[in-house]
Amino acid sequence: MDWACKDVDWACCTGPVYLTRTSSSRRAESLPIVIFSEKRSEMASRSLKSILTAAVNTGVTEARARIFGHVLNPTGLKSAHKILRKKLIGEKVAQWYPHDIRKDDPLVMEAEEKERLNKLEMLKRRGKGPPKKGQGKRSKRKS
Amino acid sequence: MSVCRDNHRRLLAEKFELRRNLYKVLCKDTSLPDDLREESRYKLSKLPRNNSFTRIRNRCIFSGRGRAVYETFRISRLVFRALANKGMLNGVKKASR
Numbered sequence: 435m436d437w438a439c440k441d442v443d444w445a446c447c448t449g450p451v452y453l454t455r456t457s458s459s460r461r462a463e464s465l466p467i468v469i470f471s472e473k474r475s476e477m478a479s480r481s482l483k484s485i486l487t488a489a490v491n492t493g494v495t496e497a498r499a500r501i502f503g504h505v506l507n508p509t510g511l512k513s514a515h516k517i518l519r520k521k522l523i524g525e526k527v528a529q530w531y532p533h534d535i536r537k538d539d540p541l542v543m544e545a546e547e548k549e550r551l552n553k554l555e556m557l558k559r560r561g562k563g564p565p566k567k568g569q570g571k572r573s574k575r576k577s
Numbered sequence: 578m579s580v581c582r583d584n585h586r587r588l589l590a591e592k593f594e595l596r597r598n599l600y601k602v603l604c605k606d607t608s609l610p611d612d613l614r615e616e617s618r619y620k621l622s623k624l625p626r627n628n629s630f631t632r633i634r635n636r637c638i639f640s641g642r643g644r645a646v647y648e649t650f651r652i653s654r655l656v657f658r659a660l661a662n663k664g665m666l667n668g669v670k671k672a673s674r
Contacts, residue, residue: 514606517598524591527630530651531584531638 580641583634586627593628597621 492508499506505515536542557563603609603617626632635646637653645654650666661669 512605512607514602517602517605520598522594522598523630524594527633528587528591530587530635531580 579643580636583636586632589625589628590630590633593624594630597624597628600624 495508496506498504505513507513507515536546554563600617600621604614604621606614634643635648635651636643637646637656638651639656640653642653642655646652647654647657650657652660657666660666661671
């Protein structure tokens with residue numbers, strides 16, 4: 435468990451101080467531990483140690499990020515890193531429709547095309563074929 | 578016919594996905610110079626509309642129905658019912674039986 439102090443001015447600290455727990459994979463979670471202010475001298479002697487530990491911790495986190503290629507954001511600014519983190523889904527999306535084996539056989543395709551044209555011809559004979567451009571239901575309603 | 582259009586959109590989305598992601602990242606990063614951000618914003622807008630993932634609709638692969646399509650089977654509810662009653666869907670049976 436890593437402990438780090440947020441930027442605190444120890445000299446003029448009078449109120450409670452919060453210690454935060456840092457880990458490389460998640461953002462800093464603040465723990466509800468509070469240290470109340472004590473005598474100035476005690477504060478000064480302890481502060482050096484805590485400053486040292488803070489420095490060591492930041493060094494450790496930076497080294498870890500350097501080794502494993504993490505993207506650090508200690509201040510918590512807005513980062514575009516979360517878009518880069520996501521996996522790519524394009525291939526899965528493109529494979530939604532299965533391959534139709536009828537497409538491989540040219541004879542079958544020709545037969546189907548002929549059927550389609552025959553059907554269209556029959557409809558046209560009855561007067562039920564597609565209307566001319568600009569004469570459809572919607573365009574007539576518009577004008 | 579809508580199946581044809583949807584398929585076209587899916588292919589385009591796959592083709593441009595990486596590029597689109599990169600442009601988006603470049604224009605959102607606050608630490609980069611402004612002109613680079615503007616340029617990537619412009620390029621992002623220039624990409625074809627049909628390469629967006631939001632334009633894709635999961636259609637039934639049998640009937641082409643746009644609504645009530647289950648993702649696990651990729652078929653609409655009507656086709657699902659027909660096939661399941663025939664027993665053509667593996668491991669699917671009526672819950673009441």
